[in-house]
Amino acid sequence: MAKVKVATAWLDCCSGCHMSFLDLDEALIDLADVMELTATPITDIKEFSSVDIGIIEGSVSNPHDEEVAKDLRANCKILMVLGDCACFGGINSMRNLFTKEEVLRRYYIETESTKNGKIPSSEDIPPLLEQVKPVNQVVKVDCYVPGCPPSSKAIHYALTELLEGRIPVLPSEMMRFD
Amino acid sequence: MNEITLAINDRQVKGKEGDTVLEICQANGIDVPTLCHHEGLSDVGACRMCVVEIEKERSPVPACTYLARDGLVVKTNTEQLERYRRQILELIFTEHNHFCMFCEQSEDCELQKLAYRYQMDNVRYPYTFPSLPVDALSDYLVIDHNRCILCGRCIRACSEVAASHTLDFSQRGWKALVSADLEQPLGESSCTSCGACVQACPTGAIFSKLNLYKGKTDECQQIKTVCPACGVGCELNVLVKDNNLVRIEAPSLTEPRGPLCRMGRFRLLEPTPPRITSPLVRGKQGELEECSLDKAVQVIVERLAEAKDGFAGMISTRVPNETLSLFNKFIGEVVGSDSIDTRDGESYRIISEGIRLFQNNGRGLDIECPIEDILEADCIIVVGADPEKTNPIISTLVRRAVSQRKAKLIVIDSSRDVFPLWTDLWLKPRAGSEGVLLNGLAKILIDKGLVGPGKAQAELIQSLSQYETGEVSRTTGIENERLELAAEMYGWAEHGVIIYGEGLLQGNDASSITTILNLANITGNQVEGELRVISLKPCANSRGAWELGLAKGIKQDKPKGLYLLLADERESEELLSWLKGIDFLVVQTSYYSSVTSLANVVLPSPIWAEREGKYVTTDGRVLELKQVLQPKDGLPQDQEILIEISKKLGHRLS
Numbered sequence: 134m135a136k137v138k139v140a141t142a143w144l145d146c147c148s149g150c151h152m153s154f155l156d157l158d159e160a161l162i163d164l165a166d167v168m169e170l171t172a173t174p175i176t177d178i179k180e181f182s183s184v185d186i187g188i189i190e191g192s193v194s195n196p197h198d199e200e201v202a203k204d205l206r207a208n209c210k211i212l213m214v215l216g217d218c219a220c221f222g223g224i225n226s227m228r229n230l231f232t233k234e235e236v237l238r239r240y241y242i243e244t245e246s247t248k249n250g251k252i253p254s255s256e257d258i259p260p261l262l263e264q265v266k267p268v269n270q271v272v273k274v275d276c277y278v279p280g281c282p283p284s285s286k287a288i289h290y291a292l293t294e295l296l297e298g299r300i301p302v303l304p305s306e307m308m309r310f311d
Numbered sequence: 312m313n314e315i316t317l318a319i320n321d322r323q324v325k326g327k328e329g330d331t332v333l334e335i336c337q338a339n340g341i342d343v344p345t346l347c348h349h350e351g352l353s354d355v356g357a358c359r360m361c362v363v364e365i366e367k368e369r370s371p372v373p374a375c376t377y378l379a380r381d382g383l384v385v386k387t388n389t390e391q392l393e394r395y396r397r398q399i400l401e402l403i404f405t406e407h408n409h410f411c412m413f414c415e416q417s418e419d420c421e422l423q424k425l426a427y428r429y430q431m432d433n434v435r436y437p438y439t440f441p442s443l444p445v446d447a448l449s450d451y452l453v454i455d456h457n458r459c460i461l462c463g464r465c466i467r468a469c470s471e472v473a474a475s476h477t478l479d480f481s482q483r484g485w486k487a488l489v490s491a492d493l494e495q496p497l498g499e500s501s502c503t504s505c506g507a508c509v510q511a512c513p514t515g516a517i518f519s520k521l522n523l524y525k526g527k528t529d530e531c532q533q534i535k536t537v538c539p540a541c542g543v544g545c546e547l548n549v550l551v552k553d554n555n556l557v558r559i560e561a562p563s564l565t566e567p568r569g570p571l572c573r574m575g576r577f578r579l580l581e582p583t584p585p586r587i588t589s590p591l592v593r594g595k596q597g598e599l600e601e602c603s604l605d606k607a608v609q610v611i612v613e614r615l616a617e618a619k620d621g622f623a624g625m626i627s628t629r630v631p632n633e634t635l636s637l638f639n640k641f642i643g644e645v646v647g648s649d650s651i652d653t654r655d656g657e658s659y660r661i662i663s664e665g666i667r668l669f670q671n672n673g674r675g676l677d678i679e680c681p682i683e684d685i686l687e688a689d690c691i692i693v694v695g696a697d698p699e700k701t702n703p704i705i706s707t708l709v710r711r712a713v714s715q716r717k718a719k720l721i722v723i724d725s726s727r728d729v730f731p732l733w734t735d736l737w738l739k740p741r742a743g744s745e746g747v748l749l750n751g752l753a754k755i756l757i758d759k760g761l762v763g764p765g766k767a768q769a770e771l772i773q774s775l776s777q778y779e780t781g782e783v784s785r786t787t788g789i790e791n792e793r794l795e796l797a798a799e800m801y802g803w804a805e806h807g808v809i810i811y812g813e814g815l816l817q818g819n820d821a822s823s824i825t826t827i828l829n830l831a832n833i834t835g836n837q838v839e840g841e842l843r844v845i846s847l848k849p850c851a852n853s854r855g856a857w858e859l860g861l862a863k864g865i866k867q868d869k870p871k872g873l874y875l876l877l878a879d880e881r882e883s884e885e886l887l888s889w890l891k892g893i894d895f896l897v898v899q900t901s902y903y904s905s906v907t908s909l910a911n912v913v914l915p916s917p918i919w920a921e922r923e924g925k926y927v928t929t930d931g932r933v934l935e936l937k938q939v940l941q942p943k944d945g946l947p948q949d950q951e952i953l954i955e956i957s958k959k960l961g962h963r964l965s
Binding site for chain 2: 223224230310
């Protein structure tokens with residue numbers, strides 16, 4: 134039987150959810166028998182080809198994140214999001230309490246340790262969106278694994294459900310928001 | 312109450328007329344999720360988590376406010392209801408900031424628990440991200456409006472339990488906020504920092520700085536004990552993790568001695584002065600030096616063997632009866648002195664003299680009524696007392712009587728109105744004329760005939776003859792009309808309670824206390840041999856110590872030697888100046904202080920949380936102080952040290 138193809142992406146995040154995935158340790162060996170990682174930050178392949186399962190960590194905070202989310206959505210059959218940032222906006226959405234100008238000024242100019250700071254601008258740096266968004270406000274999401282980060286156990290549960298052809302919904306005892 | 316039968320989830324269950332559907336569900340073990348409901352507070356149906364379907368109702372109704380009727384058919388767990396509940400949660404999560412990873416209350420949050428239960432793994436609505444203020448300037452409390460779900464539990468706790476009425480909603484709709492007074496910062500408001508709101512808050516919107524990052528409820532051991540902060544005797548639920556105090560809660564918000572105050576809930580958690588962790592003796596250079604217990608005991612024994620004359624004992628009434636009894640024997644039998652007192656012995660001697668002068672019939676402190684009587688009162692006189700400062704729960708009960716029972720409140724105080732927002736009548740006598748004022752009131756009551764049949768005996772009438780109202784008015788500086796008004800308010804009351812405290816006790820005026828007892832007696836404010844009079848005693852176990860006979864009094868103006876078992880009581884100016892000039896001072900205490908710097912020998916003592924034993928409340932209930940912490944560094948209990956010294960002196964104490 135052909136292996137299930139999986140691609141992952143990280144958007145505005147700390148990469149903790151991917152680390153939690155790697156924390157599956159020896160369970161990864163069994164998973165490797167049935168699934169194949171294609172484009173992921175782990176393999177460092179950035180171009181998505183058509184896969185069965187897409188996984189996104191992180192919130193949508195700039196136009197690049199939006200592009201990546203749409204690209205992966207277009208290339209996968211089922212899209213799962215990992216972690217509080219992707220599910221709800223998470224810690225990144227703290228900046229939604231302020232305007233993006235206030236946030237940039239505070240970060241690049243007003244921090245106590247900064248002297249003569251300036252807000253960087255370049256064509257290569259995507260501008261911030263006005264508001265940080267969870268992934269489901271940009272593309273359709275099929276299933277969610279919240280947690281900051283989700284435990285490896287929760288990620289394993291969700292992947293196993295997907296590999297067995299079911300859409301996972303985390304049982305209450307695996308739910309975590311922090 | 313008529314019994315009613317209803318069908319809940321196809322099961323026949325019984326309840327009483329007047330019960331809500333939620334009450335009947337809970338009594339029958341039928342699980343209905345709630346959020347704005349809190350045991351002991353009224354229900355308002357704010358959150359809609361407890362919605363149920365009721366046959367013939369056109370839409371789901373909140374179970375917490377729906378009165379049950381005979382024959383109702385109720386469903387609590389249909390698929391539609393479960394969908395609604397999850398939807399309500401999603402709406403709550405979008406309203407303010409409910410991101411758990413930067414909330415200290417995560418894991419101790421009812422909102423989070425419900426979201427887990429309903430597997431809320433995403434939110435289908437846009438978040439509103441309002442930027443709301445955080446008020447962190449109060450001594451103990453923080454209000455973070457961003458975490459608030461506007462359930463109103465804090466507001467109901469503040470009005471119904473604390474009777475403070477500080478918190479309420481301000482603004483409306485999207486802009487609604489919980490506010491103190493008229494949008495004042497909490498620290499500048501009428502808030503008494505009792506913390507009932509903290510206990511009632513289901514999220515991280517109101518919390519105490521003193522509880523932060525110490526531990527989660529699930530990680531803690533919970534031990535019930537009695538509060539050592541004053542003599543009211545509230546039950547405490549102490550949460551302990553790794554032998555550290557994490558949080559103190561009220562086991563029940565509804566018990567009269569239940570809601571707790573800033574002293575019991577917060578002050579006990581505040582940082583303390585450094586602990587005494589080893590015996591200390593004064594060395595050759597005059598500095599206190601650490602030493603073994605044996606060595607310290609040796610120094611004391613040598614001094615006692617040299618001269619027992621003029622040696623006295625004094626003990627704090629924060630310690631339980633067992634320690635008090637042993638100390639009594641220690642000073643009496645081992646030291647051989649009848650010069651013994653408690654730190655607050657003077658208060659006892661004034662109160663007991665006042666009671667003796669009243670009828671001289673052998674009655675003691677048992678002549679006073681239980682503090683619960685305050686809740687039944689229709690008129691309360693507070694004289695020479697500031698309960699909000701010394702016994703805040705008494706103050707809560709007074710406010711409850713005033714706000715919930717429309718009791719009249721009369722404050723007699725020469726310097727300030729101690730219930731500024733609550734007093735009906737403040738009588739401000741010239742300092743020192745409180746006794747004249749009280750006698751004047753008694754005379755007006757008799758003259759107006761506001762006394763029970765046969766209560767005003769000739770002897771009393773005779774003794775009051777000198778207190779003509781005009782004369783009393785001149786002496787006290789209070790107009791006739793106000794004196795008469797006060798007498799009538801109290802005289803007409805069916806259930807008048809008089810509370811007095813340190814203001815009168817410091818005046819060294821036992822006759823004022825006799826007059827208070829006379830006032831209660833002639834107006835018939837008594838029940839089953841108890842007069843409706845309450846004295847506020849200085850310490851948690853004052854009454855226990857006094858009834859054990861420790862408040863005999865120090866015989867000399869200044870004893871030559873003193874064994875002071877101060878325990879975890881803090882020093883006071885008055886104590887310090889008295890201790891100066893005592894030749895040989897042994898202090899058994901928990902903390903370094905100015906008192907220890909006067910001592911020749913310092914011995915360690917456990918703090919309240921490390922002790923156990925019996926406490927007697929201000930109104931005579933015997934309660935159990937439980938040990939909640941292991942003594943720091945394995946320090947000995949007070950009794951062990953006393954027994955050790957006795958052994959060296961050839962006495963067997965137990």
